Amino acid sequence: MAKVKDNVHVHDNIYLLSVEYNGICKMGQFFMLRCWELDPLLSRPISIFDYEDGELKFLYQVVGKGTEKLSRLVKGDEITLHGPYGNGFPYLEKCEITLAGGGIGIAPLFYAGRELNRINPNRKLNIFLGFREKSPLIDVFKEQFQNVIVDIGGVITDEIIYKKESVIYTCGPEVMMQKICEEGMNSGATVYASVEKRMACGVGACLGCTCKTVNGNKRTCKDGPVFLGDEIIYG
Amino acid sequence: MDRLKVKFIDRTFKNPVVVASGTYGYGKDYLDYYDPSLLGGICSKGITLHQKSGNKGIRICETPSGLLNSIGLENPGVSKFIDAYLKEMSAIDTVKIINVGGNTIDEYIKAMELLNDCELGLIELNISCPNVKEGGMAFGIKADSAAEVTSKVKKVSRHKIMVKLSPNAENIIDIAKACEDSGADALSLVNTFQAMAIDIVKKESVFENMYAGLSGPAIKPIALRMVNQVYKNVSIPIMGMGGITTWQDAVEFIMAGSSCIQIGTANFIDPMTPIKVIEGLKDYCLGNNIENISDLVGVI
Numbered sequence: 001m002a003k004v005k006d007n008v009h010v011h012d013n014i015y016l017l018s019v020e021y022n023g024i025c026k027m028g029q030f031f032m033l034r035c036w037e038l039d040p041l042l043s044r045p046i047s048i049f050d051y052e053d054g055e056l057k058f059l060y061q062v063v064g065k066g067t068e069k070l071s072r073l074v075k076g077d078e079i080t081l082h083g084p085y086g087n088g089f090p091y092l093e094k095c096e097i098t099l100a101g102g103g104i105g106i107a108p109l110f111y112a113g114r115e116l117n118r119i120n121p122n123r124k125l126n127i128f129l130g131f132r133e134k135s136p137l138i139d140v141f142k143e144q145f146q147n148v149i150v151d152i153g154g155v156i157t158d159e160i161i162y163k164k165e166s167v168i169y170t171c172g173p174e175v176m177m178q179k180i181c182e183e184g185m186n187s188g189a190t191v192y193a194s195v196e197k198r199m200a201c202g203v204g205a206c207l208g209c210t211c212k213t214v215n216g217n218k219r220t221c222k223d224g225p226v227f228l229g230d231e232i233i234y235g
Numbered sequence: 236m237d238r239l240k241v242k243f244i245d246r247t248f249k250n251p252v253v254v255a256s257g258t259y260g261y262g263k264d265y266l267d268y269y270d271p272s273l274l275g276g277i278c279s280k281g282i283t284l285h286q287k288s289g290n291k292g293i294r295i296c297e298t299p300s301g302l303l304n305s306i307g308l309e310n311p312g313v314s315k316f317i318d319a320y321l322k323e324m325s326a327i328d329t330v331k332i333i334n335v336g337g338n339t340i341d342e343y344i345k346a347m348e349l350l351n352d353c354e355l356g357l358i359e360l361n362i363s364c365p366n367v368k369e370g371g372m373a374f375g376i377k378a379d380s381a382a383e384v385t386s387k388v389k390k391v392s393r394h395k396i397m398v399k400l401s402p403n404a405e406n407i408i409d410i411a412k413a414c415e416d417s418g419a420d421a422l423s424l425v426n427t428f429q430a431m432a433i434d435i436v437k438k439e440s441v442f443e444n445m446y447a448g449l450s451g452p453a454i455k456p457i458a459l460r461m462v463n464q465v466y467k468n469v470s471i472p473i474m475g476m477g478g479i480t481t482w483q484d485a486v487e488f489i490m491a492g493s494s495c496i497q498i499g500t501a502n503f504i505d506p507m508t509p510i511k512v513i514e515g516l517k518d519y520c521l522g523n524n525i526e527n528i529s530d531l532v533g534v535i
Binding site: 038040041042043082170198199200201202203204205206207208209210216217222 | 257258259260265280288289293294295296297299301302304306309333431434451452480500502503504506
């Protein structure tokens with residue numbers, strides 16, 4: 001069990017939950033969260049938005065019963081965390097990295113950006129974010145990072161520059177990630193895509209979250225959620 | 236700990252708590268939580284003669300107190316299972332139960348022949364998977380087809396055979412008796428209930444395979460009734476399952492007639508469930524002066 005430090009309504013149906021946590025975790029990993037007994041039955045996989053000084057943050061969108069219950073948490077409440085699970089994004093030495101996210105998929109990219117800058121403060125990060133409408137999260141990213149390019153209501157994937165030497169971390173709607181993976185393959189860029197699937201166990205046991213890849217079925221929760229873009233078979 | 240030691244067919248289980256097929260991979264996925272050697276037994280993910288990549292589309296969907304799944308027996312095939320996973324499983328100090336499915340009787344037989352060369356605890360003969368198009372549950376609906384596959388498998392396998400029954404059977408008692416008469420050494424029940432969910436926006440089934448299998452607390456009372464009915468009509472041992480989430484649920488299944496119990500969906504709710512159930516059973520025996528948990532089997 002972990003103690004809730006804060007649970008802020010960011011805007012629309014997006015919330016930012018902060019909990020006390022002192023373990024280890026990597027960028028791109030996720031936790032299974034629950035603050036209920038048996039309804040709903042399963043925990044909810046939520047990726048790490050940020051982690052610093054014993055405070056772990058999750059940015060989540062209320063889409064159903066589970067996330068609705070999460071949104072009702074207040075400071076001092078107890079929450080069950082299982083994890084961290086999954087492989088996460090790779091900690092690359094390479095200096096220039098592009099982060100491309102859309103919608104609630106921007107969540108893991110915030111911690112990814114902070115971690116990448118931590119291991120190499122001279123790094124150049126190019127951040128591309130797509131939103132349906134104006135969001136206070138744009139300022140959250142702009143206050144933290146320098147090169148933040150935002151598209152509201154359009155197609156962020158067209159703004160990204162794809163070069164052979166590019167390395168792109170992406171998370172967002174499937175159609176967005178598919179486009180980035182395709183552009184990556186065409187240009188020779190290396191894409192790491194964080195895949196979202198319904199999950200039950202979170203540990204690789206149930207095969208409920210299988211992702212189809214050129215190397216056969218992979219478990220999104222255990223072998224992923226981050227896969228190489230040219231490995232994923234969409235559709 | 237001896238209060239929980241049970242005999243099942245001719246195997247000794249250190250406790251009656253077994254993790255159910257399809258919820259525990261091949262025994263290594265919950266290592267971060269506890270040592271699987273603490274378990275009475277482990278049922279492998281269902282294995283078939285040939286590799287299966289499973290069903291496409293959505294594979295899981297929650298319902299009130301339940302979970303629908305349509306995995307479709309994704310597995311590497313029996314030969315690769317033996318080479319890549321069975322050795323790893325063998326290192327775990329518990330009873331290894333290998334769940335075997337098939338589309339045809341011939342497939343079951345060939346899989347059994349390959350497994351004859353391996354050391355394992357017992358075979359759980361899966362004639363009850365609702366998520367494959369051919370075979371699978373079809374063998375577990377009618378008593379005569381269940382009897383046929385059971386007797387043919389018994390003829391070729393050197394291992395003890397526990398037949399896993401479907402709650403979708405035409406008559407659970409008839410099918411249980413038919414399996415016993417055909418030589419089954421034990422029965423496990425129940426597999427998932429065939430069920431469905433509809434996407435009302437797309438106006439289509441949530442699952443590409445149309446129907447799926449329902450598990451979890453929602454099915455517990457029906458599963459419990461079926462275990463009790465079967466217990467009263469056969470003399471081979473029963474491994475009961477269906478929505479067991481707490482140690483109290485486990486006691487109910489034991490009292491209904493289960494010598495061992497299996498925990499499935501509850502592993503997803505709390506990875507520590509099997510250990511909590513073992514501890515709860517131990518305390519229950521101590522607190523109620525029960526010398527051995529087997530004394531409770533079928534007291535209802």
